[in-house]
Amino acid sequence: xxxxxxxxxxxxxxxxxxxxxxxxxxxxxxxxxxxxxxxxxxxxxxxxxxxxxxxxxxxxxxxxxxxxxxxxxxxxxxxxxxxxxxxxxxxxxxxxxxxxxxxxxxxxxxxxxxxxxxxxxxxxxxxxxxxxxxxxxxxxxxxxxxxxxxxxxxxxxxxxxxxxxxxxxxxxxxxxxxxxxxxxxxxxxxxxxxxxxxxxxxxxxxxxxxxxxxxxxxxxxxxxxxxxxxxxxxxxxxxxxxxxxxxxxxxxxxxxxxxxxxxxxxxxxxxxxxxxxxxxxxxxxxxxxxxxxxxxxxxxxxxxxxxxxxxxxxxxxxxxxxxxxxxxxxxxxxxxxxxxxxxxxxxxxxxxxxxxxxxxxxxxxxxxxxxxxxxxxxxxxxxxxxxxxxxxxxxxxxxxxxxxxxxxxxxxxxxxxxxxxxxxxxxxxxxxxxxxxxxxxxxxxxxxxxxxxxxxxxxxxxxxxxxxxxxxxxxxxxxxxxxxxxxxxxxxxxxxxxxxxxxxxxxxxxxxxxxxxxxxxxxxxxxxxxxxxxxxxxxxxxxxxxxxxxxxxxxxxxxxxxxxxxxxxxxxxxxxxxxxxxxxxxxxxxxxxxxxxxxxxxx
Numbered sequence: 330x331x332x333x334x335x336x337x338x339x340x341x342x343x344x345x346x347x348x349x350x351x352x353x354x355x356x357x358x359x360x361x362x363x364x365x366x367x368x369x370x371x372x373x374x375x376x377x378x379x380x381x382x383x384x385x386x387x388x389x390x391x392x393x394x395x396x397x398x399x400x401x402x403x404x405x406x407x408x409x410x411x412x413x414x415x416x417x418x419x420x421x422x423x424x425x426x427x428x429x430x431x432x433x434x435x436x437x438x439x440x441x442x443x444x445x446x447x448x449x450x451x452x453x454x455x456x457x458x459x460x461x462x463x464x465x466x467x468x469x470x471x472x473x474x475x476x477x478x479x480x481x482x483x484x485x486x487x488x489x490x491x492x493x494x495x496x497x498x499x500x501x502x503x504x505x506x507x508x509x510x511x512x513x514x515x516x517x518x519x520x521x522x523x524x525x526x527x528x529x530x531x532x533x534x535x536x537x538x539x540x541x542x543x544x545x546x547x548x549x550x551x552x553x554x555x556x557x558x559x560x561x562x563x564x565x566x567x568x569x570x571x572x573x574x575x576x577x578x579x580x581x582x583x584x585x586x587x588x589x590x591x592x593x594x595x596x597x598x599x600x601x602x603x604x605x606x607x608x609x610x611x612x613x614x615x616x617x618x619x620x621x622x623x624x625x626x627x628x629x630x631x632x633x634x635x636x637x638x639x640x641x642x643x644x645x646x647x648x649x650x651x652x653x654x655x656x657x658x659x660x661x662x663x664x665x666x667x668x669x670x671x672x673x674x675x676x677x678x679x680x681x682x683x684x685x686x687x688x689x690x691x692x693x694x695x696x697x698x699x700x701x702x703x704x705x706x707x708x709x710x711x712x713x714x715x716x717x718x719x720x721x722x723x724x725x726x727x728x729x730x731x732x733x734x735x736x737x738x739x740x741x742x743x744x745x746x747x748x749x750x751x752x753x754x755x756x757x758x759x760x761x762x763x764x765x766x767x768x769x770x771x772x773x774x775x776x777x778x779x780x781x782x783x784x785x786x787x788x789x790x791x792x793x794x795x796x797x798x799x800x801x802x803x804x805x806x807x808x809x810x811x812x813x814x815x816x817x818x819x820x821x822x823x824x825x826x827x828x829x830x831x832x833x834x835x836x837x838x839x840x841x842x843x844x845x846x847x848x849x850x851x852x853x854x855x856x857x858x859x860x861x862x863x864x865x866x867x868x869x870x871x872x873x874x875x876x877x878x879x880x881x882x883x884x885x886x887x888x889x890x891x892x893x894x895x896x897x898x899x900x901x902x903x904x905x906x907x908x909x910x911x912x913x914x915x916x917x918x919x920x921x922x923x924x925x926x927x928x929x930x931x932x
Contacts, residue, residue: 334396343374349520359496361511362497367764401458413456420464454478468496475503480825483503483506502788508529514531545899612668616630616662616667619806634781637781639784639810641784675751676755691728719743753783758786878905878909881901
């Protein structure tokens with residue numbers, strides 16, 4: 330069957346630099362494709378070309394003449410429309426019935442007569458989704474569809490897309506959405522595309538394998554260049570005519586090495602540690618907050634202990650940010666009391682990036698102005714080096730913040746927050762605008778952070794990897810805490826934040842997982858002998874695995890190791906992967922047992 334849409338050998342240069350060079354995208358009926366790549370790699374540009382909105386320098390674009398295509402851009406343009414309904418209906422084809430669009434707007438709580446210019450970010454995103462989904466197109470291109478959406482809308486969207494018959498290509502930083510919905514993955518990297526005929530769930534392991542293969546090939550090329558240079562110096566005597574073919578080959582090798590496009594770097598994050606807080610970090614007793622006579626938080630109690638990682642979720646307007654402000658002392662409760670523990674030093678990242686003044690330069694934002702140095706964990710570092718840790722080149726040092734992209738502003742806020750000494754980190758939607766690789770590194774950082782973490786997030790995968798408990802803002806001022814991450818909360822409630830009618834799609838992997846023990850079963854037993862032994866032994870095993878990994882990392886950091894001992898290098902790389910997997914498994918096992926122990930003790 331011929332594809333519905335096909336891009337072949339697409340090339341595009343922007344600002345004098347090649348953005349796309351040989352990129353390809355093929356979408357057939359029934360396809361579910363994740364399109365992934367670093368911020369700035371050209372994913373949105375590729376979708377604009379696929380949608381016919383952007384011209385390109387080289388290549389071909391083909392769309393079946395009868396195919397209906399709908400495209401959701403990152404920043405929908407609603408200018409020129411008097412009411413939201415007009416904007417939505419403009420996306421319909423000639424003979425489409427507008428009833429489906431009106432019904433979908435009602436499902437999402439959108440006012441058809443609202444002025445598009447006055448919509449919030451979440452409302453504008455929902456209106457754009459209705460415009461794209463309601464025509465039931467043959468091809469659906471969605472660029473970051475979950476931006477500005479709360480968890481209720483995200484779960485609604487996932488259910489809709491799972492039921493849709495449209496061929497789907499999806500750009501998103503929401504790993505759970507990608508893993509649940511896609512069956513193939515396009516990786517846009519350094520201008521070109523590579524296709525994996527598996528969903529996003531298999532992508533990260535495949536990507537890491539490809540990058541390891543590239544690194545090995547790079548070492549081989551380095552060794553070949555070294556051999557040719559040795560011949561040039563010592564293998565050609567004054568009496569022997571130079572072998573110009575080998576001279577030309579060396580020049581070609583050097584050119585290949587010089588012009589080779591290396592994988593984009595990854596942010597190197599490290600949090601600035603402060604003196605440890607007391608064991609009790611926050612003690613909130615029956616706190617409440619009301620606005621205009623409506624309770625946003627009501628009669629809520631919580632004890633936060635050192636090294637807790639507490640996620641807060643709920644619908645937009647349910648009171649998540651208010652609850653975060655009450656717990657940290659930024660807001661005064663109308664009822665109840667909040668007490669911070671001893672030696673609490675706080676660093677925060679706000680949702681709206683409000684502390685970023687557009688005219689402030691990047692270097693002044695990090696140093697506070699008047700200095701070229703920052704102090705990280707007692708080490709005085711030049712700010713340009715610290716900038717490089719977060720993927721900012723030196724030439725961006727004097728760039729005004731207002732000129733940065735959304736992803737760059739997100740990285741800057743992280744760099745600024747992590748540069749401040751803290752033992753309590755407060756993060757309000759920290760994953761906004763971050764690419765998948767930077768998200769992974771942020772998760773690792775938070776896992777290693779010695780202090781306590783409070784975070785508001787709509788990223789389900791991020792919550793599963795980071796949170797030790799999740800507070801759900803249920804609305805009407807009511808909030809409930811659940812042990813574990815987001816998936817644990819769903820298992821305990823029986824449904825997600827959106828409610829039982831819009832529960833997230835189950836993947837095969839999730840369906841294979843045994844159901845958690847019921848409350849009734851939990852009351853009948855305690856931890857078994859083997860479970861208690863594992864819970865006692867796992868911390869020691871985890872520490873040993875971490876020590877072994879650190880020792881192996883030091884060995885692999887030797888730049889000459891691959892060339893000197895290629896066989897040992899490959900063995901060390903394999904063992905490193907095995908140790909890393911073993912550590913992740915041990916940590917997951919310990920967390921599961923610890924959560925079970927706490928649940929049983931509360932019965």
